[in-house]
Amino acid sequence: MEYSARLTAAGLLAGLFVVYNANGREIGTVDSQPAKFTAREVAVAATLTLDRVVAERPALAERAAFGRDRQGHFRSSYPLPSALIAAIPATLLHHLGLVDMDAPLATNLVAKLTASSLTAAAVTLIFLSVRRIVPDRIAVVTAIAIGLGTNYWAAVSQTLWQHECVAFGLAVALWAWLRPRADIRPRDLWLGGFGLALAGAARPQIAPLVAVMLGWLVARAGARRAVVPALIVAGAAISSIATNYYWFGHLLGGTALLEAMHPTIHGVEGSISAEPWVGALGLLVSPSRGVFLFSPIVIAGLAGLGRRRPPTGLALRWLAAGVAIQYAVYSLYSVWWGGHTYGPRYVLDLLVPFSPAIALGLVRTTGTGWGRIVAGMLLAWSILVAGRGAFVYPNEAWNTNPAEVDREHHRLWELGDSQLVRVFRRDSSPQNYSLFSEGAIRRPAS
Numbered sequence: 001m002e003y004s005a006r007l008t009a010a011g012l013l014a015g016l017f018v019v020y021n022a023n024g025r026e027i028g029t030v031d032s033q034p035a036k037f038t039a040r041e042v043a044v045a046a047t048l049t050l051d052r053v054v055a056e057r058p059a060l061a062e063r064a065a066f067g068r069d070r071q072g073h074f075r076s077s078y079p080l081p082s083a084l085i086a087a088i089p090a091t092l093l094h095h096l097g098l099v100d101m102d103a104p105l106a107t108n109l110v111a112k113l114t115a116s117s118l119t120a121a122a123v124t125l126i127f128l129s130v131r132r133i134v135p136d137r138i139a140v141v142t143a144i145a146i147g148l149g150t151n152y153w154a155a156v157s158q159t160l161w162q163h164e165c166v167a168f169g170l171a172v173a174l175w176a177w178l179r180p181r182a183d184i185r186p187r188d189l190w191l192g193g194f195g196l197a198l199a200g201a202a203r204p205q206i207a208p209l210v211a212v213m214l215g216w217l218v219a220r221a222g223a224r225r226a227v228v229p230a231l232i233v234a235g236a237a238i239s240s241i242a243t244n245y246y247w248f249g250h251l252l253g254g255t256a257l258l259e260a261m262h263p264t265i266h267g268v269e270g271s272i273s274a275e276p277w278v279g280a281l282g283l284l285v286s287p288s289r290g291v292f293l294f295s296p297i298v299i300a301g302l303a304g305l306g307r308r309r310p311p312t313g314l315a316l317r318w319l320a321a322g323v324a325i326q327y328a329v330y331s332l333y334s335v336w337w338g339g340h341t342y343g344p345r346y347v348l349d350l351l352v353p354f355s356p357a358i359a360l361g362l363v364r365t366t367g368t369g370w371g372r373i374v375a376g377m378l379l380a381w382s383i384l385v386a387g388r389g390a391f392v393y394p395n396e397a398w399n400t401n402p403a404e405v406d407r408e409h410h411r412l413w414e415l416g417d418s419q420l421v422r423v424f425r426r427d428s429s430p431q432n433y434s435l436f437s438e439g440a441i442r443r444p445a446s
Contacts, residue, residue: 008127012127013124016124017117020120021116021435022390023429025432025435026111027155027159028158029159029341030340031065031162034065036083036107037053039083039087040101042091048080050075050076061074064257064261075247075254077257078161078258079162079240081165082114085118089117093110099441108434112158112159114160118165118168119152120157122164122168122352123167125172126171128175129171129355133356134359141362142359144379144383146358148386150344151386151389152167153387153389154390155345155348158390162203165199172191173192174352175191176195180313190228193230196214200237201237204237204240205329205330208325212322213353215318216319220314259271262335266334266406267409272334273331278336279331279332280327286413287420288343288405293420297381298358299361300375300378303361304357305320319353323357337405340399340400342419342423343419343420385423388423392426392427397426398418398422
């Protein structure tokens, strides 16, 4: 790799990390709480149980995210990869004496540092991957578009709720395998396998996408060379299932508990929607969840899919098929809007495999003066919307005011008071910059 490309990659990594942390807070959710507390317990007590956490905060026992295992211990109902990765910086900060893990905001700090690091690394790997098929300047714009013009900024980089591991894992696989067949070395096969294994273990819902990406490898490198990566992915899946069953007595583990709560929390009858076309449209054009409205720069990917002469030998149609299949799966999900969040959530899992199409689309759309102007406007809007979310959400209070969106689903289609409109009408979150205070690293003196 040329020196200039390495320098650009290093600049992207450092710049994105700074931007992601510029709001100085963790944008936490109910989904992210067990992961960050599990990371703390691993660092401090070398345990995966959350009994001490629940004893300190008894109200957590009422949340499905904190499930009881068959031995009566509290554990995270979510997959473990996010917590285990976050345990690495938590352990280092704890044993080096840099952060008191019982400080009021210590777990928030660990969650934010982990999520922002993984997301910045994922976007950097996207740049290093797509520069093999487009000029470096387009690869940089693609990375900026995904890293700052989507909810990679306002959501994925802000807390531990599985998507950051999906982004990083898929980006590792893309970087390892998006190269000429003859250049795929044994270590690339292993790396890609571990990346897919991480993504799938962190978020089992993307199993269809993982399977298609393995098929992409088979189509390009042959079935024999794909055996080891496939075994790595299968091993991770089997380990996760075995752990789920040992702890919770169910192959899906705590996820089964969470899915059972949909009728109570989200006002739907089950996990699968009887009207998948609603989810299919909502993921794209809902005024409060549609990716085409919040991040219209991704529309460039549609132009990339329409290229008559895509790069030969890379079988990019496999990636497009994986995106389409996973999009269809998310359309079937009854809670397609992702609960309390800012803008698009589930489609964020599709951005890594869609990035080659976005890069090729930018080549196509920026080939004319008017195309550059339109692409620039779409990118500027996308970055503005993502930035507003990073600094304002949830202070706009759209998810709960004037009615709970998880119960009043019609609000997802309102135009006049959509989340996109309201985030420009409200002030920044009062929690901004809280992680820059002593409360993130030390307990109060008293």
